[in-house]
Amino acid sequence: MRFSKKVEYALIAMVEMAQQSGYSELVTARSLSKEYRIPPEILSKVLQKLTRIGLLQSVQGIKGGYTLAKPVDQINLLEVVESIDGPLRLVACNTGRPCDCEQFLFCNIQTPMQYIQDEFAQLLRTITLKDLLTRMKGDFTWVYDQKNFNKIDKLVGQSV
Amino acid sequence: MRFSKKVEYALIAMVEMAQQSGYSELVTARSLSKEYRIPPEILSKVLQKLTRIGLLQSVQGIKGGYTLAKPVDQINLLEVVESIDGPLRLVACNTGRPCDCEQFLFCNIQTPMQYIQDEFAQLLRTITLKDLLTRMKGDFTWVYDQKNFNKIDKLVGQSV
């Protein structure tokens, strides 16, 4: 019952991109992976998926990078989640066919669970990247606290 | 991003118990596990957890079994899920402490994700066992289709 790490990485990256570039400048996978301690190969693949699906735009080559493909209020959480992890499925038995879970013919919760899934999907659909940005005020106080940066600088032995 | 099998088993069992007993008669783990093809040891442990948390009542001994401890409209999904899987946590970094995810001091989505989790928890809190029961009308048409029962009878080589 967790979002996958990849989805977290996607959201971290997109939030950062929204703050940094404002749709204009490019951000590289490498810089993001450094800043947020995300394995670069994984982050790259995540960003590539988001690009293929049309949430990001990419530019190849030595001056390349990524940028948001749409305004922040037009990117909702459901698209992000489904871009990375595939179609939302809260239970095993809602694939369209009558029921293919282990309890097949006897499953008694298929229809109700479908309803719950629809509700959750709707919730994710109503939350946009913009909502995330407006809700992260509290984080700034410590994310950009200089003491923390110094601590990390020491920790990893390099400038951030 | 799935409910665990154990949570599914819990819901299947509780829905069945609500239909069968109407709070009076006892249902055994064994009969449920047979009817829904759930490994009996697992189902037992699930029902035991639900009992400890107070959602079911149990009676030990040879005539024992389980029954719902509360009316169906007073059992919500959040209690069921948290009884089985522990506190709801959609992301790694909302444990109360500032942030203990891999991106620790740099995580920029902690607060927004907490908000999403709260919204989802509220959704689960508003859905009761009664809602599940009223939404499963569609299932009856095939769950109780005699042809299916015959098919299963042949499949497992015993009366159901």
Add this chain to the structure above:
DNA sequence: ATTAAATGCGACCAAAAAAGTCGTATTTAT
């Protein structure tokens, strides 16, 4: 009393999913 059928637990093993790594190709500004 003995037995059988039920709940109650904990330790352990196996399978599946997720996370992460490695290698290589392609693109493009310098």
Add this chain to the structure above:
DNA sequence: ATAAATACGACTTTTTTGGTCGCATTTAAT
């Protein structure tokens, strides 16, 4: 030509989940 970036797939490791085994306790029926 080179360096730094995206693009992509195969593979390995780790973690989580699902499932199994064994044993103890309770209690109705004989």
